[in-house]
Amino acid sequence: MKVKVQTLDAKAGGDIQLDKEIFGVEPREDILHRVVTWQLTNRRAPARATRERSDVARTGKKYGRQKGGGTARHGDRRAPIFIGGGKAHGARARVFTSSLNKKVRALGLKMALSSKAKDGKLIVLDNLDMDGEAKTKALQAKLGKLGFGKTALVVDGEAVNVGFARASANLEGINLMPAMGANVYDILRHETLVLTRAGLEKLEARFNG
Incomplete structure (x- = not known):
């Protein structure tokens, strides 16, 4: 040609x-x-994992009484409902690659x-x-x-x-x-x-x- x-x-x-x-x-x-x-x-860039309850660096000490406080019972501040707590059902780390x-x-x-x-x-x-x-x-x-x-x-x-x-x-x-x-x-x-x-x-x- x-x-x-x-x-x-x-x-x-x-x-x-x-x-x-x-x-x-x-x-x-x-x-x-x-x-x-x-x-x-x-x-595609890899997906970054979010920090879940086990990944958050907060104290594990029980911060309130078990009974008598008028609130729900919590063991530590890592729970997702608290500010600074871990993410519930967060994104997992993923790498998007394929072979050909x-x-x-x-x-x-x-x-x-x-x-x-x-x-x-x-x-x-x-x-x-x-x-x-x-x-x-x-x-x-x-x-x-x-x-x-x-x-x-x-x-x-x-x-x-x-x-x-x-x-x-x-x-x-x-x-x-x-x-x-x-x-x-x-x-x-x-x-x-x-x-x-x-x-x-x-x-x-x-x-x-």
Whole structure:
């Protein structure tokens, strides 16, 4: 599969051959759903346990008489009905993690990349170098000619381009990440996937290496 390579100035930069084993896989909703669910589950923070009656640091001494006080009988101040007492039926500590086979995770990423290529929502840029000073206004004008759409995920190589990162920081709908961070959830939730030559090489090496 051949795609055209463009520059940030929307000029032609030649053609590049995409690996069919990565960008030519037929997407399956069940695989993509499993990978996205796995990602979102592992993204959840652990739940903190509340302090129950046995966890509260208060005296265990009986503070009132058993009879004659005109109130209920209590053995200590740890009871949940008292201020500073333990929580009744409180939340338990939980860690939200799940596992997924590496082959399924790799297949899901291939399918996410292939879905963008199949729908014509894949753009390949030569690089993210900006001529002169990296300014948001100048970058916004360039992106309008490239057809990034409402939301775009830009994947660079080993590290992100500092100038482009600075200029795109205030642009809504533009997200930038290195190739190592490319994942199914972020690819699918953006309208357009933008890869640099360096990012494309890193992704292919990630699967073939």
